[in-house]
Amino acid sequence: MTSISLLPKFDISQNYLLNPIRVTLGLWVKEAMALVRAEVVLKKPVTFVTGNAKKLEEVKMILGNSIPFSTLRVDLPELQGEPEEISKEKARIAAKQIDGAVLVEDTCLCFNALHGLPGFEKWFLQKLGHEGLNNMLAAYKDKSAYALCVFSLALGPGFEPTTFVGRTEGKIVPARGPADFGWDPVFQPDGSDFTYAEMPKDEKNKISHRRRALDKVRDHFREYDFVVRNDDSQV
């Protein structure tokens, strides 16, 4: 059995100006705790599961080999509900399907004038098109929107998924740029003159909802010691 215990977070920042002895002690405790990071034993590497090739491409670009994972293209059901719940349920389904640890994500585009709708399922964009998305906001002055990405990590079937949320603020504009990835042409992030679609890939990946969520996933992998071992004490 895998035992995962949460280590208390140790914040030494406030000690710096106060007392050098406490700083030294603080650093020592922090290092000692890093040595006893909780070990999470898996029987195979975490598999990132998605049916979307473009998503997969971005996840690979952002993560590189910073965490050990493999990928699998499987069409997961389009679920409805609140973003975190959709993402968790996807993880439960995927963990059962592949009988192992999985990482999945669900992405939404949310309009503030519509209190977070349309959220998104892939059929929605296919039927409405970019013009339809703009038309949805025609009756409103407020064109602001946000892109939301929720990753879920499930260590195996029956494990409660952990979620990691990334969010990027922006606005909805008439489509500009290549139309090869979802609603990228109509989403212009705040602070940029370009839509996601007009940006070079590495620029989108610096500020995107997906990047922000993956930074948290990466931190989580640093906090625990994920080891792949195929013996009886595995997940």
Ligand SMILES: O=c1nc[nH]c2c1ncn2[C@H]1C[C@H](O)[C@@H](COP(=O)(O)OP(=O)(O)OP(=O)(O)O)O1
């Ligand atoms: O960065 C993005 N930039 C533009 N469009 C995006 C992005 N990320 C997802 N999308 C689109 C794809 C799909 O039309 C819809 C729902 O996304 P979502 O259900 O999460 O993806 P999906 O069904 O294509 O793949 P999956 O198998 O991982 O569920 O939003």
Ligand SMILES: [Mg+2]
């Ligand atoms: Mg989907």
